[in-house]
Amino acid sequence: MPRILVIDDDPAIGKLLFNHFEEMGYITHRVVTSEDALNIAAIEPYDVIFLDVRLPDGSGLDIIGQLKNTPGRPEVVIITGYGEPDGAELAITSGAWDYLEKPFKLKDVTLLLMRVIEHRERRQRNVSQNALKREGLVGQSPQIVNCLGQVFEAAQVDASVLLFGETGTGKELFARAIHNNSRRADKPFLAVDCAALPETLAESVLFGHERGAFTGAHASQEGMIAQANGGTLFLDEIGELSPAMQAKLLRVLQERVYRPVGGRRDLASDFRLVAATNRQLEIMAEEGRFRTDLLFRLRAFPIDLPPLRTRKEDIKDICDYHIGRLCGHYAIEAKGFSRDFFEAIEGYDWPGNVRELVGALEYAIGAAFAEPILCPHHLPKNLRAKIAKQTITHRNNAHAEQEGQQTQELLTLELRLPPFRQWRVDHINRMEREYLGALIAQSEGDLRQALELSELSRSRLYDLLAKHGMKLG
Incomplete structure (x- = not known):
């Protein structure tokens, strides 16, 4: 059943949308601030979020990216005021699915919602194991499923793809x-690492050369573009190409022909280009370090790849896959994992992402040797040191943040004293949310254990969970 979140402080519009979606049979929640929206979206996976631009604690446009990276990887629909073209443009460029302009008609809302849900359901079907070849791409998190859906869609056409990650x-x-x-x-x-490509050889590697084109060119040589004819050319770290090579690559993409170094005529190659970068090409284009027209050509189909720290629920599957692969490669018996092994690696942010994790797993296999179970002490020593430091740092930061929040609340209370009833309700609600979050974590979503820990009745627990838009399991 699709889940919808409405974020709007206008009581009339918020209630209108909430009631409409509930009547349609969808699970719907409503909040009025950015802070509450981010808190609830971090716990509850939503499919669609309707987000107002003007909120009491800031602009909704500022949190689009954060909302899209929450567990549900939801599509975001912006609600913008009449005559705010800049807000509509910024909403789309920030990753929103579409926008609704106030005042709107419920039939328009319904049509838009149906399109979003149909798109998500179709993407989910397309990335099933039977529909998509995904060797090495492991995980079932909403983030990875979303990317695999885009992979499936990109594979249906020949448009250039730009992978960000x-x-x-x-x-x-x-x-x-x-x-x-x-x-x-x-x-x-064919794959080419542009960062490892010397500028003096880049043109020859990509376009090839004729005999005698330069010193040492004793024979003609086909370039990568010719070799990729009919297939796919992957240019990794494309942001490292020189301005001269950017101009030549743009011509190839526009005209679909190239000329080898020293050649006298153009040659054709039917290749599909997939490029990748870990740099901010938009900023580079604004600074004149990357051609804007080439960027437009490359990102006909842009795909943002999620870092591992945002999809830690995939870590166990990744470990299972690569340990099986590595053990098979080294012809040794498959190894299991201790519980604290996953506790250790899931507490680390993995700045090197999956590549760093796989390297650590290979080291662990060597360190374990004949031992059948991998434990934290099998991980590289420098990694264990980083994990220990990061764990303590996170704990200290959380404690400092809590103290800072309490201090800020006291300062706010001194500067502008709210009515006691409002202050009491706000604090009770916050404490209830914090307690329920801890209860769900400690009970691991088990109802019986949650009732024992909280000493609440079943009906009271369900009332509290419903009140705060939370659930067990």
């Missing part, structure tokens, strides 16, 4: 998945 997020794996699921799957897939 931090180092180690698996950009080449995603590029191969696009190729393997496309009509070009039986043709070549």
